Amino acid sequence: MDNYTSFKSVKFDRGKNEFSRELKKAVSQYFKEKGIHQKGNWRLYLKSTFFLLLLPTLYLTLLFAGLPVWINFILWAMIGLTLAGIGFNIMHDASHGSFSTHPRVNRLFTGTLDLMGGCGFIWKQKHGVNHHTFTNIEGLDDDLDIQPWIRTNVNQKKFWFHKYQHYYSIVLYSMTYLLWVFVQDYRKYFSGRIGTTRMKKMRILDHIYFWAGKTTYLTLFIVLPVLQLGLFQALVGYLIAAMVCGLLLAIVFQLAHLVEDTQFPLPDSNNKIENDWMIHQLQTTANFCTQNKLISWFTGGLNFQVEHHLFPGISHVHYPAINKLTRNICAEFNIPYYEYQTFNAAFRSHLSHLKVVGRFSS
Numbered sequence: 001m002d003n004y005t006s007f008k009s010v011k012f013d014r015g016k017n018e019f020s021r022e023l024k025k026a027v028s029q030y031f032k033e034k035g036i037h038q039k040g041n042w043r044l045y046l047k048s049t050f051f052l053l054l055l056p057t058l059y060l061t062l063l064f065a066g067l068p069v070w071i072n073f074i075l076w077a078m079i080g081l082t083l084a085g086i087g088f089n090i091m092h093d094a095s096h097g098s099f100s101t102h103p104r105v106n107r108l109f110t111g112t113l114d115l116m117g118g119c120g121f122i123w124k125q126k127h128g129v130n131h132h133t134f135t136n137i138e139g140l141d142d143d144l145d146i147q148p149w150i151r152t153n154v155n156q157k158k159f160w161f162h163k164y165q166h167y168y169s170i171v172l173y174s175m176t177y178l179l180w181v182f183v184q185d186y187r188k189y190f191s192g193r194i195g196t197t198r199m200k201k202m203r204i205l206d207h208i209y210f211w212a213g214k215t216t217y218l219t220l221f222i223v224l225p226v227l228q229l230g231l232f233q234a235l236v237g238y239l240i241a242a243m244v245c246g247l248l249l250a251i252v253f254q255l256a257h258l259v260e261d262t263q264f265p266l267p268d269s270n271n272k273i274e275n276d277w278m279i280h281q282l283q284t285t286a287n288f289c290t291q292n293k294l295i296s297w298f299t300g301g302l303n304f305q306v307e308h309h310l311f312p313g314i315s316h317v318h319y320p321a322i323n324k325l326t327r328n329i330c331a332e333f334n335i336p337y338y339e340y341q342t343f344n345a346a347f348r349s350h351l352s353h354l355k356v357v358g359r360f361s362s
């Protein structure tokens with residue numbers, strides 16, 4: 001059977017959606033009462049300006065200030081941090097259409113992904129469709145596929161080395177950005193597939209954006225630094241930036257879906273998922289550390305991943321308010337809501353999950 005067909009035909013149970021109706025009603029009521037729209041506000045634009053000015057400042061200082069090598073390496077690490085900040089706060093909201101009320105502005109800022117070495121076209125399908133619709137469903141959610149290196153859930157093939165995955169995962173996570181930019185995007189581009197699903201056909205313009213983005217990125221982050229700083233310093237520095245960025249991106253996304261509480265439902269023999277889509281999102285997603293203002297600020301509200309998955313079209317600046325509403329309605333309907341109070345608790349839970357899955361024989 002063509003996997004594309006199975007991807008399209010997987011359906012959620014629509015018979016159990018009283019909870020979803022109540023939640024949507026409460027959230028839209030909240031925006032109505034406050035008299036505000038659901039997209040980004042001045043706080044988001046101030047933060048975006050900060051990140052978008054910080055990146056060229058760091059970059060130009062690195063290339064032209066002639067500072068000692070060890071300071072340059074710190075600047076590279078800060079570039080990695082800033083790229084992650086741009087990804088979390090600007091690109092992610094824009095690609096979901098929640099950065100601005102104007103679709104053109106969202107399209108423009110989705111382009112920051114090309115600045116990070118990615119590809120907006122591929123990301124929109126990998127993240128916006130596969131991951132957000134079929135969260136934690138093996139074979140359909142591409143974020144689960146770190147195979148064979150990491151077994152993210154028991155429905156995947158097990159290898160002997162998985163029993164150590166809770167030890168080596170962190171090293172691997174620091175490589176995820178490099179893998180994404182230099183391997184996975186090209187694999188998807190040339191195969192026309194995302195995991196087991198077929199990608200939407202690219203238009204000529206999409207091909208041009210893909211190659212223009214990749215070439216600009218390579219020129220900015222590899223070619224020019226090599227010419228200005230020398231091969232050794234440029235490559236080691238770039239590696240530092242890529243590892244910092246990769247580690248941050250991977251950890252934030254892993255803590256949201258791969259922890260002890262989150263589940264990995266499979267479609268039944270009729271290709272049906274047992275629950276309504278919103279309940280499915282609550283079963284497969286967890287929050288962490290929502291009281292920490294700095295983490296909320298830097299991760300673009302991705303520590304409120306539950307709210308993000310329930311309402312991807314709402315900007316992350318509104319998640320703290322929606323969080324309270326969602327928790328109340330979940331309690332009313334007796335639906336579990338997963339949230340870890342501290343980063344440590346979430347991270348420990350992630351490692352325990354990897355340990356259990358790495359040893360579990362299916």
Ligand SMILES: [Zn+2]
Binds near residue numbers: 096127312
């Ligand atoms: Zn998202």
